Amino acid sequence: MIQIENLTKRYGSFTAVDDITFEARPGRVVGFLGPNGAGKSTAMRMMTGLTPPTSGSATILGRPYRDLPNPGRHVGVMLDAAAQHPGRTGREVLRLASLQMGVPKSRVDEMLDLVGLTDDESCRRVRNYSLGMRQRLGLAGALMGDPEVLILDEPANGLDPQGIHWMRGLLRGLADEGRTVLLSSHLLSEVEIVADELVMIGRGRIVAQGTKGELLAPRGTRVVSVDDTALQLALADAGLTVQAFDGFLVVEADPAVVGRLALDARVALVELGAHGAAGLEQMFLELTAADSRSVRDAALASSAA
Structure with missing residues (x-):
């Protein structure tokens, strides 16, 4: 089990991770999501003792990672598959991991077989591995100690x-x-396919968390019209709560109610349906839109300077 309580990391005046709290329980896959620069990797580095937090705590199996005896036997970590010695063979990388953790030598062959690296591939130097092969090797290393907990950053990258x-x-x-x-x-x-629960982070703060069913359940009505401004006024005049996003509106009412009010206002609709049914990607874009814009604006300002 992973427990994160009020975890915060500041670098001078910049707050990379801002007071996040959540837990990941046994038997569950928790998706930890957010745009680039949102603080995901920093949070995971604090969980695994690589970066000290400014405040708050991260415990795994009831202890900070650094306090776990032989942590590789309890926690499998893969934060950067490229962080492997390029001059060693894949088999040598895993053999060293097995020696460090005190697991039988036979575990190396078991893990190579599990992640689908052949004998020939395991004898190649890591510098000659593709990104996908490095990912498989990194996962083999994370599983070497048969851990109860896995913390994986972009494990499918390159596959x-x-x-x-x-x-x-x-x-x-x-x-x-x-x-x-x-x-x-x-x-x-x-x-969306594999996770049981989702934790979404933006600008270092949690913007949504819960079970996949809870977060992706329909939430009001999504509507697109030929004149969203006029439609928004008509809906607001009817006492409905309306949120305007880039290219669509979200209304706290049933689609039938929204459609009837649009007809009365003589506004033609292009799209009308239950909001949230579009899935995880749509929710991600909506909740992190401001974060993505701030990163883009900062990049533009930097290039103009």
């Missing part, structure tokens, strides 16, 4: 569609065995 399908089945199977899986990924469709 082909077949590899992504394999990864999905592996993570689901590990959770079904009673392990805790915390998964960060930008492949939203894959997270």
